[in-house]
Amino acid sequence: MKKFSLRRLICAALAGTLLAASLAGCSGQGTGSTGKTVVIGAATDLKTLDPGHAYEVYANMITYATYDMLFRIEGSDIENPKPSLTTDAWSLDDSRTVYTFPLREGVKFASGNELTSADVVWSIKRVMNLKSNTAAHVAGIKSVEAPDAKTVKITLKEPDASFLTKLASNAFCVLDSKLMKENGGTDAEDAASTDKGQAYLDKQSAGSGPFKLTSWVKGSELVLEKNPNYWGTSTNVEKIILKEIPDSNTQIQMLDKGEIDIALTLNADNIAQLKGKNNVEIKTASTAVCTFLLMNNDSKIGGPMANADVQQAVRLAIDYQGLKTMCGEGATLPWSIVPQGFVGAKNRPDNYQNVEKAKELMKKAGYEKGFEITLTAANFDTEGMKWGDIGQKIQNDLKQIGITVKLETPEFSNILDQYRNGEIPFLLMHWSPDYYDINNQLAFLPGDTVGERAKWSAEGHDDLIELGNKIIGEADKEKRTQYSQELQDKMAENSPYAFLLQHPKTFAVSKTLNNVAYNDLSKIQLAEISIAE
């Protein structure tokens, strides 16, 4: 009898455990389906979530949800950053170099610590001293001070019309300095070697944003939970899960089945599967990412590609409308270095392609019979559009004017050094701005970063450089627009670049979500999403 009862006891215990486990499982799923959790599927490039180091394309998507900055992009309005931690009473002095930012009252970090000007100064100094990937954003800063607990004063070396745009990026995220100091963070001069904050910030956030990071497994899953101490108004979303799903077809299937709410990294061609589904909305947003051809201006490297007439012949021979068709809905054709959304942006005129004129230019350059050249188009894509496909299209178009293009498709990482050193004769590349202002595009000027990569030296281009300098500091928007358009007109037909496409972003969202806004800096505005009740 005793033995029997023991066995029964074990059975009962087992059954009880199973029951409890299954109940727990149910309740876990329940929170998801009752509409408090948003699940996003995407193929991101996240390497770190430390705002001082993060440079990856999707970094701002997370830091925008977990941190506050002095200024912030709201919704999709990337052109006009709005005061966030500071108030409308911020000011700029007459020399246009000294900014004074009064801080918002009553802002607390997720930890419960109060946010003061000391935190802002500490965070910016840390980024300046880390000299990491975001260094370019803070390079123009001469000093950053805290006159009192609720005021921050930033002094620039030179006037910079793009400074507010820079303020709205992850380089200026405000960290909880008390918490960070306890966990190895430092803003000292030697922070580059002594700061140990990154490991901490990859596990949890230390900000005052609407959400806080609660777990992150690199390349797999990231979880954000609502910050109970958030000062602003927040939506009804309690939890956001970002799942890494490299394959876009899998994202589409999971979205269709309701396993994820947003499929973020799709392309125009495979999104067609979702057309006509009534539980899903397809969205197209604009990005500032442009693909362009780089023709090396040094004849020792570029050979015939260094010839200005050949460069213009290439620009004239390309079938831009065909490229636009391939790129899908929302694609635009930039005239030169300034993409739509930036001050004064111009589009390429319709019917720009002119094969006859291109042939004449080839003749003028002494290449009537054409030549052979290798086009390097890495095994890579821009917003889902394969560079190999663009390369084959260019190959096809240039055949008409006698240029025989041999296509090479190495891995992207294998050509980066060669690209940066300007060693590739003919290259397909893309440019994704670090901050969303025309100043960032001036890297394409002769003698500047990208100009050097095309071996396009500053010599003899004083007019372009002078225009660039005017644009950098000009405060008046009308004048800036005028300078911008003048620069584009000058560079469009006389530079070693052929700008091809400005790529749209295509993604799909479950109809249970409201207010899914997209901008190219912070991608999806995670903190603005709400769930339909």
Place this chain on the structure above:
Amino acid sequence: MGFIKRILKQKNFMFKLGIVICLFWAVVAILAPLIAPQDPVAQDLSRRFMPPSGQNWFGTDSLGRDVFSRVLYGSRISITAGLITVAVSFAIGILYGAVAGYVGGVVDDIMMRISEMIQAFPPLILAMVIAAAMGPSIVNSVFAMAIIWWPNYARLTRSIVISVKGNDYVTASKLMGASRLRILFKEILPNSIGPLVVMSTLDLGNAILMFSGLSFLGLGVQPPTPEWGAMVSDGVSTFQNWWISTFPGLAIFTVAMGANFIGDGLRDYLDPKLRNQL
């Protein structure tokens, strides 16, 4: 010719099917320019992603190219690459293995350890590393495959040579004063070749598969050259356009299967115990 006639008289259906399939692809490869309805690299952006129809039997791809014509042309690259890989590995492997097996001793030990070093790596990974290091191209990926493939032949040749070299006719030849080279090439190798031929036929399918694999990963041919593996890869990102991947996939499948059927048939034919059952 008697050899071929006897083979064709075999009752083994699979073997004949294999020969038919391989002959079919050989003819397609040779006549591709004549039978392909369209230029395999001609783009037509107004006809992207067209499903199979009367105009495009196998549909069109992301640049509006005719998949049918590309599959036909693709046979040239894939089959040639497979043949060259097997031929090069066969030649290197037989020489290497014969020397190792015939000379024996320390030389044999050293030679075999070297070949084992190559075999210690997973074949596809090693081929990928070599092809990636040398830069993607047809020649480089064929070279990479030959490098990882020859030790198989070397090992088989060595073991056959060791078993054959003790036979009476070898001893007789030695007594008559034949040179070592003569013994190796006139007596031993001709009597070892059967299993090697079987192996190379079986390998042809594998080589085509691996070459397609390398191209699928972007390490083989460069666009716009039509190649089956690269074509399968083209279609993967837009799976709803199933025809882009399916037809070149079927081509790889049939040619690999055909080569395997022939290999199996030859093995059975050369095996005296099975010969009568065929």
